[in-house]
Amino acid sequence: MILSIQDVVKSYGNYQAVNHVSFDVPKGSVFGLLGPNGAGKTSLIRMITTITGPDSGAIYLDGEKLNERSPEKIGYMPEERGLYKKMKVGEHLMYLAQLKGLTRQQAQQAIKNWFEKFDIEDWYNKKVEDLSKGMQQKIQFIATVIHQPRLLILDEPFTGLDPINTTLIKDEIRQLNESGISIIFSTHRMEQVEEMCDYIVLINRGRNVLQGDVQSIKNQYKQNLFRVETDGEMPADILSRFQTVDHSKRTATIQLASDSESNDLLRYLLDHQVRVTRFEEILPTFNEIFIRRVEETGEKTEK
Amino acid sequence: MSKLGLIIRREYLTRVTKKSFIIGTLLAPLGLLVYMLVIVGLTKYESGGQLTVALLDEAGMLKQIPDDKAVRYVSGAGKTLDQLKEEVKEKKIDGVLRIPPLGSFQKKEHTIFYYSDDRLAPEKSGAIEGKIAGKIRDFKIDSLRIDRKSLETLDTEVSIDPESISGTEDDSKYTAGIGLAIGGVMAFIMFFMVMLYGQMVMKSVMEEKTNRIVEVMMSSVRPFDLMLGKIIGAGAVGLTQVLCWVVLSGAVTMLVPLFVGGPDPAAMQGAMNPGNMPMPDPDQMQGEGMRLMAELAKQNWGMIAFSFIIFFLGGYFIYSSLFAAIGSAMGDDLGEGQSLVLPVMIPIILAFYITVFAGVRNPNSGLMVFASMFPLFSPIVMPFRMAFNPPWWQVGLSLLLVVISAFFFVWLAGRIYRVGILLYGKKVNLKEISKWLFYKG
Numbered sequence: 022m023i024l025s026i027q028d029v030v031k032s033y034g035n036y037q038a039v040n041h042v043s044f045d046v047p048k049g050s051v052f053g054l055l056g057p058n059g060a061g062k063t064s065l066i067r068m069i070t071t072i073t074g075p076d077s078g079a080i081y082l083d084g085e086k087l088n089e090r091s092p093e094k095i096g097y098m099p100e101e102r103g104l105y106k107k108m109k110v111g112e113h114l115m116y117l118a119q120l121k122g123l124t125r126q127q128a129q130q131a132i133k134n135w136f137e138k139f140d141i142e143d144w145y146n147k148k149v150e151d152l153s154k155g156m157q158q159k160i161q162f163i164a165t166v167i168h169q170p171r172l173l174i175l176d177e178p179f180t181g182l183d184p185i186n187t188t189l190i191k192d193e194i195r196q197l198n199e200s201g202i203s204i205i206f207s208t209h210r211m212e213q214v215e216e217m218c219d220y221i222v223l224i225n226r227g228r229n230v231l232q233g234d235v236q237s238i239k240n241q242y243k244q245n246l247f248r249v250e251t252d253g254e255m256p257a258d259i260l261s262r263f264q265t266v267d268h269s270k271r272t273a274t275i276q277l278a279s280d281s282e283s284n285d286l287l288r289y290l291l292d293h294q295v296r297v298t299r300f301e302e303i304l305p306t307f308n309e310i311f312i313r314r315v316e317e318t319g320e321k322t323e324k
Numbered sequence: 325m326s327k328l329g330l331i332i333r334r335e336y337l338t339r340v341t342k343k344s345f346i347i348g349t350l351l352a353p354l355g356l357l358v359y360m361l362v363i364v365g366l367t368k369y370e371s372g373g374q375l376t377v378a379l380l381d382e383a384g385m386l387k388q389i390p391d392d393k394a395v396r397y398v399s400g401a402g403k404t405l406d407q408l409k410e411e412v413k414e415k416k417i418d419g420v421l422r423i424p425p426l427g428s429f430q431k432k433e434h435t436i437f438y439y440s441d442d443r444l445a446p447e448k449s450g451a452i453e454g455k456i457a458g459k460i461r462d463f464k465i466d467s468l469r470i471d472r473k474s475l476e477t478l479d480t481e482v483s484i485d486p487e488s489i490s491g492t493e494d495d496s497k498y499t500a501g502i503g504l505a506i507g508g509v510m511a512f513i514m515f516f517m518v519m520l521y522g523q524m525v526m527k528s529v530m531e532e533k534t535n536r537i538v539e540v541m542m543s544s545v546r547p548f549d550l551m552l553g554k555i556i557g558a559g560a561v562g563l564t565q566v567l568c569w570v571v572l573s574g575a576v577t578m579l580v581p582l583f584v585g586g587p588d589p590a591a592m593q594g595a596m597n598p599g600n601m602p603m604p605d606p607d608q609m610q611g612e613g614m615r616l617m618a619e620l621a622k623q624n625w626g627m628i629a630f631s632f633i634i635f636f637l638g639g640y641f642i643y644s645s646l647f648a649a650i651g652s653a654m655g656d657d658l659g660e661g662q663s664l665v666l667p668v669m670i671p672i673i674l675a676f677y678i679t680v681f682a683g684v685r686n687p688n689s690g691l692m693v694f695a696s697m698f699p700l701f702s703p704i705v706m707p708f709r710m711a712f713n714p715p716w717w718q719v720g721l722s723l724l725l726v727v728i729s730a731f732f733f734v735w736l737a738g739r740i741y742r743v744g745i746l747l748y749g750k751k752v753n754l755k756e757i758s759k760w761l762f763y764k765g
Contacts, residue, residue, distance in 0.1 A: 033763065034759060034763070067542075067746070070542070070543040071543075072542045072543060072547075072746065073742075073746075089546075092543055092544050095543065097540075097543035098540075099536070099539035099540060099543075101536040101539055101748075102536055102537075102539060102540055103535035103536035103537040103539070103540070104535075104537055104540075105338075105535075105537055106535065107338060107342075108338065116330065116334055117540070117544065119330050120327055120330055120331075120541075120544040120545055121544050161540070164540065
């Protein structure tokens with residue numbers, strides 16, 4: 022485990038932001054930290070990044086309880102992120118890298134490598150305020166990863182990014198992950214969760230309401246829905262034989278009873294001399310799981 | 325370098341290399357230079373050129389009046405007023421001065437008349453009045469046959485020379501005045517620096533919060549380090565600026581005489597002492613200057629500089645940490661934050677007012693003693709009192725209190741800052757802020 026959250030509680034005054042949350046982030050995984058606005062994600066991230074401390078419970082990074090050297094192993098890119106506008110790009114990165122524990126020489130080398138990688142060697146003496154928003158986002162990404170963190174925490178990393186930068190950063194994240202860096206990925210955008218995450222935890226109202234690996238959660242939430250397309254008409258008695266969610270002449274969406282399996286449906290169709298052109302299981306999207314789970318766990322999102 | 329060191333370094337360097345800082349630091353002494361040149365220039369300035377004035381002395385009281393830079397006196401004897409007026413019209417002379425007979429020696433006031441179509445500048449009319457008054461005085465002395473020498477012995481200049489009873493200090497008549505000057509300057513510099521740099525810290529904290537760099541910073545450094553680094557960095561900038569000003573002002577003051585050759589003593593005397601009133605003896609004046617210098621040298625400059633620095637640092641830390649706390653609690657809206665800024669500004673302004681209004685009248689009054697102990701006031705009030713030799717235990721106690729308070733306020737501000745800096749989209753009042761003090765880390 023790169024990160025282990027154990028029964029963490031955090032409250033601000035009377036408001037309980039995080040209420041007995043536990044989960045583990047496996048080493049080398051891409052881990053989705055999900056939840057509606059105000060669920061307690063930011064509070065959790067702030068505790069992981071040692072910005073605040075938990076009221077009770079414990080957080081372990083790479084087997085070690087969080088301590089003052091932990092920030093050097095973590096790279097955090099907040100959702101709302103800024104830079105000192107009056108500083109030069111190179112000096113700014115140097116400053117942030119040194120604050121993360123790099124020596125001047127190490128930082129110099131790392132900056133050089135990243136500038137070469139992004140092909141922006143001539144930016145070193147540019148002022149931050151003279152950069153476009155997309156350029157600043159590149160710098161912010163470099164600042165997040167420059168000290169080669171073991172754990173990368175990205176809070177809505179793609180908001181405000183143009184498609185080119187999105188692809189660029191996505192590729193970088195993938196490469197970093199492949200090189201062994203664990204990534205916590207906090208987002209509202211469920212298609213990104215399905216695309217990128219191995220594991221997720223869903224937080225609502227300060228509580229952990231769902232967790233596990235993406236595939237098994239999907240299986241857990243599947244409703245035995247199958248979609249069939251045929252070349253020719255459906256058998257006449259299909260409506261009486263199966264529970265049909267919706268159908269037309271050549272297509273049908275069928276919910277199988279829990280004791281039957283997909284091959285039963287397929288066998289039935291074959292027995293009725295129907296030519297099947299398409300047969301697929303409809304898995305729930307994460308969006309649906311997310312909304313269902315949030316609604317089940319009580320009040321809807323506050324937004 | 326430690327993280328705090330890195331933060332201090334950045335805060336210091338970004339400010340010191342700013343154009344506005346360099347310009348402000350260089351321009352202030354340059355402004356002083358211009359100001360001094362203007363003052364010196366004004367003392368030498370003559371309104372217009374030399375006037376030529378015909379003197380129509382109807383009673384024959386006056387002897388020849390010597391010319392000066394402002395006015396050349398020509399005799400109008402043997403001519404009538406109308407003839408002289410014609411000469412004015414023909415621009416041979418600038419005006420006619422008619423002195424009617426005095427009438428009685430008992431008369432203390434006498435009106436003379438000036439005929440011209442050009443208005444007489446106030447400075448010139450003053451000079452003429454002084455000259456004529458002097459001549460009339462001479463006329464009276466001669467007419468009454470008074471012995472001029474014995475008359476002069478009547479004038480006695482009196483000055484109080486305060487002598488301390490318990491102290492060994494030999495106070496001179498300058499002690500109070502010099503104390504007032506030194507104290508006033510120190511109080512003003514304190515007030516100015518605390519206000520200026522305190523608010524600079526506040527603005528900088530607000531900027532970091534609103535442009536969201538804090539979110540990034542917080543994941544690397546503790547909020548307290550960031551706040552403290554900013555306060556120390558900005559304070560170092562303040563000390564740098566004061567030091568530059570002291571050095572540059574010294575240089576400028578020495579340069580002024582090179583430019584203008586110093587104020588013209590004759591002109592100064594003429595302006596201050598029109599006519600032939602008794603002049604102070606130049607030797608005596610030099611003696612006064614020496615005593616002034618001796619008095620300045622007698623001040624305990626080492627002690628003053630030492631306590632000034634401690635009070636400056638104490639006052640600066642107290643107020644800038646409060647300003648930092650307020651800045652962290654504020655949102656993007658500066659106007660909304662005014663209600664939070666006011667409680668911090670009031671004690672500074674109050675301290676300055678106490679110094680200006682109560683301190684000048686009596687630097688050792690009960691109010692002043694209290695104000696020079698109370699840590700929110702003492703950084704401004706005590707340096708003022710320092711110049712009046714307050715009891716040493718009062719200075720010591722005040723220093724101790726200010727240092728303890730500085731630590732306390734920095735700690736207090738840190739508690740507020742760590743919550744405020746990460747809180748967005750919430751209107752904050754003092755009650756809310758006081759709750760933050762008790763949040764757990």
